[in-house]
Amino acid sequence: MDADELREALQRAGYVSDPALAGTLWFAGRLERPLLVEGEAGVGKTALAHAWAAALQRPLIRLQCYEGLDLQHAAYEWNYAKQLLAIRLSEDGAAPAGLADLFSRDYLLERPLLAALASPRPCVLLIDEIDRADEAFEAFLLETLGEFQLSIPEFGTVRATQPPAVVLTSNGTRELSDALRRRCLYHYLDYPDAARETAIVRQAVPGAAGRLAEQVVDFVQRLRREDLAKSPGIAETLDWLRALAALGEQQLPDDPERLLQSFGCLLKTREDRFQIDAERVRRLAAGARNAASSGV
Amino acid sequence: MDARPAAAADPLARVLAFGRHLRANGVPVGIPEQQLLLDMLLACPPPQHTLVKCGWRAAVCRDHRQWRRFEELFDAFWRPGRITGRVRRVGRPGAGRDLPQLVSELRHDTGDEDATPAGSSAAATRPEPGEPVAEGGASRGEALLDRPVDSWSGDDQAQFEQLARRLERRLRRQLLRRQRVDPSSGQLDVRATLRASLATGGLPLAPTWRRPRSTARAPLVLIDVSRSMEARAALYLRLARVLAEVLGARVYVFHTHLLSVGELLRRTGQRAGERLKAATAGFGSGTRIAGCLEQLLATARGQVGRARTLLLFSDGYDSDPPEQLAVQLTRLRARGTRIVWLHPGAGPPESRAVAGCVGLIDRFVRADNVASLQRLAEVLP
Numbered sequence: 001m002d003a004d005e006l007r008e009a010l011q012r013a014g015y016v017s018d019p020a021l022a023g024t025l026w027f028a029g030r031l032e033r034p035l036l037v038e039g040e041a042g043v044g045k046t047a048l049a050h051a052w053a054a055a056l057q058r059p060l061i062r063l064q065c066y067e068g069l070d071l072q073h074a075a076y077e078w079n080y081a082k083q084l085l086a087i088r089l090s091e092d093g094a095a096p097a098g099l100a101d102l103f104s105r106d107y108l109l110e111r112p113l114l115a116a117l118a119s120p121r122p123c124v125l126l127i128d129e130i131d132r133a134d135e136a137f138e139a140f141l142l143e144t145l146g147e148f149q150l151s152i153p154e155f156g157t158v159r160a161t162q163p164p165a166v167v168l169t170s171n172g173t174r175e176l177s178d179a180l181r182r183r184c185l186y187h188y189l190d191y192p193d194a195a196r197e198t199a200i201v202r203q204a205v206p207g208a209a210g211r212l213a214e215q216v217v218d219f220v221q222r223l224r225r226e227d228l229a230k231s232p233g234i235a236e237t238l239d240w241l242r243a244l245a246a247l248g249e250q251q252l253p254d255d256p257e258r259l260l261q262s263f264g265c266l267l268k269t270r271e272d273r274f275q276i277d278a279e280r281v282r283r284l285a286a287g288a289r290n291a292a293s294s295g296v
Numbered sequence: 297m298d299a300r301p302a303a304a305a306d307p308l309a310r311v312l313a314f315g316r317h318l319r320a321n322g323v324p325v326g327i328p329e330q331q332l333l334l335d336m337l338l339a340c341p342p343p344q345h346t347l348v349k350c351g352w353r354a355a356v357c358r359d360h361r362q363w364r365r366f367e368e369l370f371d372a373f374w375r376p377g378r379i380t381g382r383v384r385r386v387g388r389p390g391a392g393r394d395l396p397q398l399v400s401e402l403r404h405d406t407g408d409e410d411a412t413p414a415g416s417s418a419a420a421t422r423p424e425p426g427e428p429v430a431e432g433g434a435s436r437g438e439a440l441l442d443r444p445v446d447s448w449s450g451d452d453q454a455q456f457e458q459l460a461r462r463l464e465r466r467l468r469r470q471l472l473r474r475q476r477v478d479p480s481s482g483q484l485d486v487r488a489t490l491r492a493s494l495a496t497g498g499l500p501l502a503p504t505w506r507r508p509r510s511t512a513r514a515p516l517v518l519i520d521v522s523r524s525m526e527a528r529a530a531l532y533l534r535l536a537r538v539l540a541e542v543l544g545a546r547v548y549v550f551h552t553h554l555l556s557v558g559e560l561l562r563r564t565g566q567r568a569g570e571r572l573k574a575a576t577a578g579f580g581s582g583t584r585i586a587g588c589l590e591q592l593l594a595t596a597r598g599q600v601g602r603a604r605t606l607l608l609f610s611d612g613y614d615s616d617p618p619e620q621l622a623v624q625l626t627r628l629r630a631r632g633t634r635i636v637w638l639h640p641g642a643g644p645p646e647s648r649a650v651a652g653c654v655g656l657i658d659r660f661v662r663a664d665n666v667a668s669l670q671r672l673a674e675v676l677p
Contacts (some may be wrong), residue, residue, distance in 0.1 A: 002341060003344075003347055019346065019350070020346075020350040020353075021350075023346070023347045023350040023351060024350055024351065024353075024354040026347075027336055027339070027350075027351040027354060027355075028354075030339050031332070031335055031336065031339060033332075035354070038359075038360060072492070072495075077495060078495075079495070080495045080496040080497075080501065081495060081496060081497050084496065084497070172360070175542065178324070178358065181358040181359075182324075182326075182328065182329070182358065185351075185354035185355060186353075186354050186355075186357045186358055186359075186363065187354055187363075188357075188360050188363040188364075
């Protein structure tokens with residue numbers, strides 16, 4: 001599969017990508033390199049991993065990162081209950097259990113990282129929001145990302161038979177270490193331009209009127225140019241379009257108050273909601289309607 | 297005899313030269329990255345210029361800033377004819393280097409028989425004997441070190457970032473909470489221990505310990521944007537932006553009153569830029585350093601405290617009574633704040649206000665070029 005074919009496969013999986021992103025993904029797959037995707041929340045980083053898995057017809061294994069994430073939740077954990085049971089059985093003479101046996105694969109609980117490495121068929125591993133994890137966990141990941149292996153002190157090293165395709169996402173809330181970055185290919189995912197966003201919403205919400213979809217996209221593109229604490233992402237655009245479609249709108253209504261009723265889909269902070277008043281909404285909507293009617 | 301440098305003819309050397317060109321412009325390209333560039337070239341099906349370009353971009357860029365700059369650096373090296381020279385750049389791009397031709401040559405060198413060896417078009421793009429070429433992306437970056445800050449351009453942001461990272465390493469890490477018993481040992485994390493005990497049927501076999509956490513104290517940055525500092529304020533603000541991003545510094549500007557601009561610096565976009573300009577461009581009247589420090593102590597008491605470092609960018613000219621500055625600096629020091637005064641001149645400010653409080657200032661640091669700013673990392677406590 002070359003880069004163009006991968007782009008088409010992503011499209012079939014519901015993800016509209018630009019050639020550069022498809023090319024980067026292709027290189028990541030071809031060179032077996034993890035891909036670090038950075039960008040604002042809601043631009044489609046996580047969806048990219050889902051689409052890549054679908055395009056490659058591989059299972060997706062997801063590790064959601066958070067502060068305090070540790071080895072037991074991310075990589076592996078010993079099944080202590082089973083080990084205790086084995087010891088008791090051994091004491092009763094019901095089953096022999098040497099110390100080495102207690103730390104065999106039978107007693108190992110796979111968490112996402114180990115599951116991805118041990119998977120008999122290639123998979124896509126999504127390490128989501130890596131910037132939320134602690135630095136210590138980030139350091140732990142280096143071995144997995146660089147060598148596709150995991151060292152378990154009591155057991156040995158587990159090497160991937162089929163290296164997983166790895167996608168790491170980050171919202172940039174914390175600076176990631178250089179060591180992690182240099183093991184990955186890097187892609188910055190920005191907000192899409194109007195044409196690509198229109199293609200995305202048409203694919204995701206086929207039931208919405210075409211005129212409404214264009215106006216919604218144009219409105220959101222204009223809204224992103226405002227000084228907002230949190231600009232609406234693609235997910236917000238889709239939510240808003242679905243809300244307007246559910247209200248039976250065929251195009252953006254003239255009454256700004258009607259638009260404001262569904263603005264909870266777009267603006268998620270009180271500060272932004274306060275800043276974008278009815279007059280501002282009226283002007284943005286008028287601009288979007290004019291642009292859509294003139295085909296700009 | 298062909299006087300053409302080997303680097304200009306050998307495709308491998310040209311890729312390596314491109315790596316050095318990137319490195320000279322602040323993109324950290326080491327040997328593994330150069331190897332990756334070559335791997336990508338060889339993995340690429342016959343010359344696809346755009347595919348190689350996006351692959352290389354993904355290979356060498358490590359953050360959004362480098363990501364945005366890459367296109368320009370790429371064109372400067374491989375397609376110098378397209379550059380209109382709007383931004384000054386470190387290193388000499390050299391005569392045109394044709395990337396598809398390079399791919400072809402490289403594949404030929406590595407034994408790929410399908411690839412066409414270097415042809416006449418490649419020769420046409422090679423520099424003539426005696427023509428200046430980018431020998432290994434030769435850097436003129438050192439010249440920047442002594443260039444006054446008011447003559448820097450946007451490309452020099454990388455210098456600031458390096459400086460900010462050195463500062464980050466330099467800032468002493470502080471314990472978030474002091475523990476009464478033994479700060480070096482941990483405390484039992486009951487919640488985590490109970491959570492872990494689920495795996496052992498409720499028996500807490502493996503107690504979890506809570507380790508004391510430490511963090512670097514972000515500095516406070518105060519920038520004088522009065523008339524006498526107008527020429528340098530913009531670049532100090534640029535440095536402050538990097539400090540805010542990398543170190544989480546709190547940034548204020550002041551003239552006759554104090555204004556927090558940290559949030560504006562963090563935001564991107566045209567409107568944020570306009571607000572920042574509005575916040576600083578309207579200045580140009582007098583300076584009330586003492587009054588602004590008093591305002592800082594009144595409104596941001598929580599930010600001036602133990603182990604904080606205050607970076608004060610100012611030429612020292614104060615319209616408040618000279619003794620007032622000493623009073624406010626004494627109050628700051630009483631709260632445990634270390635004060636580093638960065639001055640644009642060659643020597644410490646000679647104003648009466650500053651002369652009266654030299655003993656209260658931990659360090660004076662010259663801040664008129666990169667070399668002097670780099671010393672900032674060394675003098676920080």
